[in-house]
Amino acid sequence: MSENLDYINYSCYFTVFREGEQFVSYNALSMVISGEMELNDGEHRKVFKSGDIYLVRKNQLLKFLKRPGEESEFKSLSIRFDDEMLKQMKAQDHFEVDEKVRNPVFVDLSSIPHLKYFMESLLQYQDLLENRSLELALLKQKEALLLLFGHDESLKNIVYDISDPYKINLEEFMLKNYHFNVKLDRFAYLTGRSLAAFKRDFAKIFGTAPGKWLLQKRLQEARYLLEKGKKVSDIYLDLGFEDLSHFSFAFKKQFGLAPSKLVL
Incomplete structure (x- = not known):
């Protein structure tokens, strides 16, 4: 099962599950709570386990495989970043994205302790967020971005890149x-x-x-x-x-x- 929230999503699966269409239409920060998540962009394949955190890019092709643990279901927590909010923050930062930079489809952020503490703290707000507390969800979105950019400002090139793809070969x-x-x-x-x-x-x-x-x-x-x-x-x-x-x-x-x- 999966709670389909606007910005913050709690997922739970009891069997091995593959996403249907393999297209990422949003930027998102995710943490595996239990079980395993395998990501494959056609060039790189990586398995994320309990406590691991990763960032995925918008407008990318990516295969997902969710596996429950031996004694637990698969659970994850994701923050999806709204395009309109990203536009506002980008304007406030006066930040320009270099379209020619080839960013990875997903980024492993598991080694950043404060991101893990933040994601774990969201589990305490699950009832509020599942009941559509929009103000709290927006606040947590922005807090996640501030923590991301505080760790590595170059991540703005990934998160703020919400433009449509240009003509390629x-x-x-x-x-x-x-x-x-x-x-x-x-x-x-x-x-x-x-x-x-x-x-x-x-x-x-x-x-x-x-x-x-x-x-x-x-x-x-x-x-x-x-x-x-x-x-x-x-x-x-x-x-x-x-x-x-x-x-x-x-x-x-x-x-x-x-x-x-x-x-x-």
Whole structure:
């Protein structure tokens, strides 16, 4: 289960859980209370355990995997930073973000003691925050930012970067990120294009429609991994398929046999 709050979110899961769409639409500071959270941006994979804290960036592709502990459920606490408040704080700071700086998708902040103390203190306000105490939530948002920037002012380049993505190399982006489970309009947005422009540019580069290309690319990678000895259950989610039955149907239609029957 998960309490869907505007700014501060308490989550609890009793079984292994993967997020649906793998697109981060907000900047957020999170702490794992129990269990484990695995983050994977396609280049870096890291497991955060109880007490660990991390920051995630807006407008990024990121895979989440939440695992309960052996004797406890998965629990986490997250602060989502509102764009309007960030704009106001950025203006007050007279801070300009360098758009050319390539910031990481997520940042490990577990080594900062005062952030841990702050996040733990929010557990004492859970009832108030779950009852929509907006004033308290806004106050805690700002307090979190002040603690972040007090530790490392360069983090402003991450948190204050709320501008829309600019136009980038579509071919390079898609070859790197085809395995993320997001809709076409997300891919278009992240490459700095409207959906219509994305489809038009995509057809010029790859000679086919993006949906068809994504399916074929994922299935080709799946076959390669299966021939290398990987298990079906270990790969279909990582390649952007929502469930095993969808993957098996598409694989059999493409290659004429079920993935479990593939001869190594």
